[in-house]
Amino acid sequence: MNKKMIVPLVIIVIILIITTIVISKNRKVSVGKNINPSSIQGNVIGFANSNGPLKEFSMTSYTDVINGQYHPNFSLKNITVNKGDRVRIKITEISGNHDFKIDEYGVYTVTDLNKEAVVEFVADKQGEFVYYCTKPGHRQNGQWGTLKVI
Numbered sequence: 001m002n003k004k005m006i007v008p009l010v011i012i013v014i015i016l017i018i019t020t021i022v023i024s025k026n027r028k029v030s031v032g033k034n035i036n037p038s039s040i041q042g043n044v045i046g047f048a049n050s051n052g053p054l055k056e057f058s059m060t061s062y063t064d065v066i067n068g069q070y071h072p073n074f075s076l077k078n079i080t081v082n083k084g085d086r087v088r089i090k091i092t093e094i095s096g097n098h099d100f101k102i103d104e105y106g107v108y109t110v111t112d113l114n115k116e117a118v119v120e121f122v123a124d125k126q127g128e129f130v131y132y133c134t135k136p137g138h139r140q141n142g143q144w145g146t147l148k149v150i
Contacts (some may be wrong), residue, residue: 046108050124052084059089061111061133061143063096072096072133072143079131080148081123087147088120098138100149102131123149 061077074091081087092099095110100117101108104125111117132144 004102033138041066052082052085052086054088054122055081056088059091059092061091061093061096061098061100063098070096070137070141072135072138072141073099074143074145076134077145078148079145080150083123083126085123085149086120087117087123090116090118092116098133098135098143100131102129104129107131108134123147125149 001060025083057079059074061074062079063073063074064073072090079087079089087099091109091111093113095113097113099108099110100119102119102121103121104127105121107121108116126149129147130144131147131150132139135143
């Protein structure tokens with residue numbers, strides 16, 4: 001191999017390494033008041049520091065293409081829990097590129113294709129809260145649901 005080929009090859013390898021590091025750091029959790037970073041194990045995000053019962057939900061995150069238009073969605077549109085419940089939501093992305101966020105609870109996770117992401121928090125506020133995908137246009141095109149805490 002001549003010197004003209006080695007230099008670009010080394011530059012490409014360095015760029016790939018840096019990109020991999022940046023992507024892995026961006027997949028970390030955005031910490032809110034209900035999330036204890038030391039409690040994170042595997043892909044479980046958050047913690048449930050409550051004596052309340054555990055309420056667990058599973059949903060898929062996907063994109064349908066209908067008449068050439070993209071329709072991102074969650075399979076579960078409504079979740080109802082009691083105040084004080086520990087809430088665990090399992091999200092499996094089956095198509096598209098998505099994430100999951102609940103602003104009022106400081107909950108956020110990136111979802112990976114065909115992998116289950118798990119968020120866990122204590123429902124310590126009463127009311128109705130929107131969970132949604134933050135990818136551009138997804139929430140506006142219907143990828144959201146309602147968490148009702150009674």
